[in-house]
Amino acid sequence: MTTSPYEHHEYDVLIIGAGGAGLRAAIEAKQRGLSVGIVTKSLLGKAHTVMAEGGMAAAMGNVSSEDNWRVHFRDTMRGGKMLNNYRMAELHAKESPDRVRELEQWGALFDRTKDGRILQRDFGGHRYARLAHVGDRTGLELIRTLQQKVVSMGTDVYMECKVLQLVHDESGRVAGAVAYWRPTGEFVTFAAKTIILASGGVGKSWKFTSNSWESTGDGHAMALWAGAELIDMECIQFHPTGMVWPLSVRGLLVTEGVRGDGGVLRNSEGERFMFNYVADMFRAETAESEEEGDRWYDDHNAGRRPPELLPRDEVARAINAEVKAGRGSPHGGVYLDIGTRRTAEYIRRRLPSMYHQFMELAGVDITREAMEIGPTCHYIMGGVKVDADTAATKVPGLYAAGEVAGGMHGANRLGGNSLSDLVVFGRRAGMAASDYVEGGSGPSGFDWGEVESAVARALAPFENENGENPYDIQRDLQEMMQANVGIIRTGDEIEFAITELETFTERVKNISVKGGRAYNPGWNLATDLPSMLTVSKCTSRGARERKESRGGHTREDFPKASAEYGTFNLAHTIAGGTWDGEITTERSPLLTMPDELKALLEEGK
Amino acid sequence: MAEVTMRVWRGDASGGDFENYTVTQNEGEVVLDVIHRIQATEAPDLACRWNCKAGKCGSCAAEINGKPRLMCMTRMDDLPEGTVTVTPMKTFPIIRDLVTDVSFNFAMAERVPALLPPPMPEDGYRMFQEDVERGQEFRKCIECFMCQDVCHVIRDHEENKQYYAGPRFFIRYAELEMHPLDQNDRREYVREEMGLGYCNITKCCTEVCPEHIKITDNAIIPLKERVVDAHYDPVAWLGRKIGRRTKRSATEAGVQPAP
Numbered sequence: 001m002t003t004s005p006y007e008h009h010e011y012d013v014l015i016i017g018a019g020g021a022g023l024r025a026a027i028e029a030k031q032r033g034l035s036v037g038i039v040t041k042s043l044l045g046k047a048h049t050v051m052a053e054g055g056m057a058a059a060m061g062n063v064s065s066e067d068n069w070r071v072h073f074r075d076t077m078r079g080g081k082m083l084n085n086y087r088m089a090e091l092h093a094k095e096s097p098d099r100v101r102e103l104e105q106w107g108a109l110f111d112r113t114k115d116g117r118i119l120q121r122d123f124g125g126h127r128y129a130r131l132a133h134v135g136d137r138t139g140l141e142l143i144r145t146l147q148q149k150v151v152s153m154g155t156d157v158y159m160e161c162k163v164l165q166l167v168h169d170e171s172g173r174v175a176g177a178v179a180y181w182r183p184t185g186e187f188v189t190f191a192a193k194t195i196i197l198a199s200g201g202v203g204k205s206w207k208f209t210s211n212s213w214e215s216t217g218d219g220h221a222m223a224l225w226a227g228a229e230l231i232d233m234e235c236i237q238f239h240p241t242g243m244v245w246p247l248s249v250r251g252l253l254v255t256e257g258v259r260g261d262g263g264v265l266r267n268s269e270g271e272r273f274m275f276n277y278v279a280d281m282f283r284a285e286t287a288e289s290e291e292e293g294d295r296w297y298d299d300h301n302a303g304r305r306p307p308e309l310l311p312r313d314e315v316a317r318a319i320n321a322e323v324k325a326g327r328g329s330p331h332g333g334v335y336l337d338i339g340t341r342r343t344a345e346y347i348r349r350r351l352p353s354m355y356h357q358f359m360e361l362a363g364v365d366i367t368r369e370a371m372e373i374g375p376t377c378h379y380i381m382g383g384v385k386v387d388a389d390t391a392a393t394k395v396p397g398l399y400a401a402g403e404v405a406g407g408m409h410g411a412n413r414l415g416g417n418s419l420s421d422l423v424v425f426g427r428r429a430g431m432a433a434s435d436y437v438e439g440g441s442g443p444s445g446f447d448w449g450e451v452e453s454a455v456a457r458a459l460a461p462f463e464n465e466n467g468e469n470p471y472d473i474q475r476d477l478q479e480m481m482q483a484n485v486g487i488i489r490t491g492d493e494i495e496f497a498i499t500e501l502e503t504f505t506e507r508v509k510n511i512s513v514k515g516g517r518a519y520n521p522g523w524n525l526a527t528d529l530p531s532m533l534t535v536s537k538c539t540s541r542g543a544r545e546r547k548e549s550r551g552g553h554t555r556e557d558f559p560k561a562s563a564e565y566g567t568f569n570l571a572h573t574i575a576g577g578t579w580d581g582e583i584t585t586e587r588s589p590l591l592t593m594p595d596e597l598k599a600l601l602e603e604g605k
Numbered sequence: 606m607a608e609v610t611m612r613v614w615r616g617d618a619s620g621g622d623f624e625n626y627t628v629t630q631n632e633g634e635v636v637l638d639v640i641h642r643i644q645a646t647e648a649p650d651l652a653c654r655w656n657c658k659a660g661k662c663g664s665c666a667a668e669i670n671g672k673p674r675l676m677c678m679t680r681m682d683d684l685p686e687g688t689v690t691v692t693p694m695k696t697f698p699i700i701r702d703l704v705t706d707v708s709f710n711f712a713m714a715e716r717v718p719a720l721l722p723p724p725m726p727e728d729g730y731r732m733f734q735e736d737v738e739r740g741q742e743f744r745k746c747i748e749c750f751m752c753q754d755v756c757h758v759i760r761d762h763e764e765n766k767q768y769y770a771g772p773r774f775f776i777r778y779a780e781l782e783m784h785p786l787d788q789n790d791r792r793e794y795v796r797e798e799m800g801l802g803y804c805n806i807t808k809c810c811t812e813v814c815p816e817h818i819k820i821t822d823n824a825i826i827p828l829k830e831r832v833v834d835a836h837y838d839p840v841a842w843l844g845r846k847i848g849r850r851t852k853r854s855a856t857e858a859g860v861q862p863a864p
Contacts, residue, residue: 042654042656042664043654043664043707043711044711045662045748046656046657046662046663046664048656048657050656050657050661050662050747051657051659051661051662060729101725101729101730102725104722104725104729104730104786105722105725106720107720107781107784109732109737109740109741109744109784110737111734111737112732112733112734112737115731116731116732116733117728117729117731118729134741134744135741137661137745139661140661140744140745140747141744144744144746148714148717148719148720149719151711151714151715151717152717152719154715159711183700183701183704183706212655212656212657212658212662213655213656214656245633246631246632246633246634247631247632247633248631248633248634248635248638249633249635249658249659252658252659253659353660353661356660357659357660360660360678360680361633361635361678361680362633469645469649470649471644471645471646471649472645475645513649513650514648514649514650515649515650516650518617518652518700518701519652519700519701519702519704520649520650520652521644521649521650521651521652521653522644522649522650523650525649
């Protein structure tokens with residue numbers, strides 16, 4: 001092997017991303033005795049997992065003894081509008097209870113039932129109380145537990161180190177990655193027998209989002225550039241309840257736990273409008289009147305679930321429609337009220353972060369006043385196409401788990417299914433990558449040409465003197481995507497976005513960066529923008545091709561779901577492995593579900 | 606829309622100085638919004654660390670008008686009128702501008718002997734809410750490290766860092782000590798290796814905690830009491846002398862494999 005001109009490390013398993021999926025994968029590979037490196041753009045423990053609030057879904061049956069994996073599978077498929085990879089949904093439903101319990105072995109402290117078991121809470125789209133939680137800071141508990149476990153195992157963690165591109169051997173297997181240290185700006189190369197992408201989501205390409213600066217779709221983009229396929233990229237979840245005021249916090253998440261714990265939605269006329277938006281698919285299990293819904297809060301057997309607890313796509317569209325019809329709140333949202341039903345003590349105990357967040361940032365006391373909320377870009381269902389059992393992508397040696405992987409959630413993710421997704425498939429990716437290494441597979445070389453071209457591309461903005469400020473491009477991109485490929489889409493707007501994205505590609509090639517390489521956020525953004533553009537292009541192309549409305553993809557010009565479109569995913573590939581290469585979008589048929597699983601979907605319809 | 610002057614420390618390990626920026630300030634904005642506006646316009650290379658902008662990740666700690674605060678949770682309209690001064694946390698070495706090298710904390714995390722639970726029953730552990738609540742208070746910690754920043758033992762005494770874990774890790778040790786499942790005993794270790802005795806309970810850490818964890822009252826003082834009990838208990842003392850122990854020592858505990 002050529003000697004690297006840069007700092008160089010070698011691992012059996014290199015993990016990109018240190019959220020729930022990456023850390024869980026690391027634990028698995030470490031337990032197998034392999035050498036493991038984790039690379040993260042931020043400090044350890046700050047990944048987006050930390051922001052998950054309400055809980056992790058697992059059919060443990062601690063609160064509702066009727067619950068089991070079959071019902072969880074059914075809820076997940078129905079929530080995903082049947083676009084899911086059924087095998088992922090099946091594995092997830094079967095394995096998540098064990099994944100929750102093992103967290104307790106590593107130190108997690110979940111809230112308890114009276115008899116000392118893990119307490120579970122109600123959430124949208126879940127038929128039974130299913131979410132293991134710690135108040136409204138479940139993500140923090142998950143990431144801290146995994147982080148402490150990984151640290152106790154002596155794992156190498158490269159913090160504030162951003163991966164720019166994956167590297168192949170001459171046969172097309174994955175062979176490593178090239179990255180740079182944010183604190184110094186120096187480059188670093190990693191040779192690895194396998195790589196697990198666990199890099200999270202893409203929400204930062206939209207203006208109003210609950211996502212942090214990190215969610216720029218790096219893993220999605222790098223996988224595509226490396227030869228993998230992306231699917232379902234048009235399926236973006238707009239969480240129904242983000243803060244809308246003050247403007248500076250617009251998009252900040254308000255947990256679904258508020259509704260799970262008794263919060264209701266009202267428009268400016270005081271009406272609980274969700275009763276007007278119950279789709280046929282959910283009518284049989286949803287309350288018909290406020291009285292029935294109210295009874296359910298006290299006794300789940302005394303009525304059906306209130307419509308505020310429908311899946312997120314349904315609620316987000318309803319809120320959008322109310323605001324459009326002129327029944328919104330002063331700042332363009334609707335009202336979420338829990339103070340009327342619950343005592344101040346209950347709210348502060350169950351929802352401490354929400355209480356704190358509204359009090360400090362908006363000056364609103366949620367124990368007495370209603371919150372103003374509206375949809376916010378929250379999650380991408382789409383991602384790298386993987387094999388359900390192994391998390392393997394099309395590229396030999398490359399795996400993907402967590403938000404960066406596609407298929408598990410179909411067209412819409414149920415709340416609480418993300419945290420469990422991370423640990424179920426993080427573990428599976430770790431197992432499969434370890435099998436690959438132990439089986440003697442691995443790269444036969446390391447393409448230094450790919451390293452040099454990635455380095456040259458990263459440094460180009462320093463050479464360019466009169467180009468654009470990357471912050472201007474980012475702001476314009478966010479506004480353009482929000483306006484044209486947002487929660488409700490039309491063919492004309494999507495076409496406009498696709499044309500605009502070509503202009504953005506040219507603008508990104510003309511970025512100038514001021515200052516040096518050490519901890520330079522402007523430069524860091526310049527290296528994020530190619531990923532943001534790549535995922536935006538896939539989302540727009542998927543949105544153009546999917547001429548129907550399904551889950552997190554709503555077309556005003558095709559308002560209904562079509563049976564034909566329910567039989568395939570839209571899969572994207574890129575020519576030539578370059579970030580600005582031509583993207584090809586094709587139909588990729590769904591897996592055929594075995595009859596015994598099909599039968600589960602019919603139950604209690 | 607008002608204008609505000611921000612006095613921001615710019616520089617690196619070799620030195621630096623304050624720079625003034627006059628920028629727009631909109632209704633409801635927090636300090637981080639204004640810092641972002643400076644980045645997006647005048648100074649795209651202004652370094653600051655942040656992630657969630659919701660008070661949940663603890664990345665954006667800095668000293669605002671001399672006090673450690675999360676930039677994302679400090680509203681501009683809550684600060685006194687006039688120039689707002691933003692400096693990096695003082696206790697940690699500077700990387701650039703508002704970003705400090707907090708690796709001391711990650712090194713201390715590596716030295717924490719892991720949880721050692723009994724084997725898990727098939728249907729999971731049983732624990733009761735009142736027993737987990739004590740640990741849950743400490744697990745609210747978002748690792749902003751402001752308690753470390755403000756702690757006198759290390760703020761003005763770099764040399765103490767090798768003997769002293771600091772408030773963030775005292776709550777971690779207290780959490781493990783009070784964990785219903787844990788079978789490790791770290792009491793001697795916290796006293797001997799982690800410098801618990803250096804803390805003179807001035808409660809500065811508690812005052813700056815953005816999660817309102819009662820670090821001193823609920824973690825450090827009970828931990829000190831337990832450590833004292835273990836260390837000065839004549840039976841335990843005799844046990845140490847004659848080399849017989851009923852509980853594992855912390856040094857051994859450090860190598861106990863967790864499941």
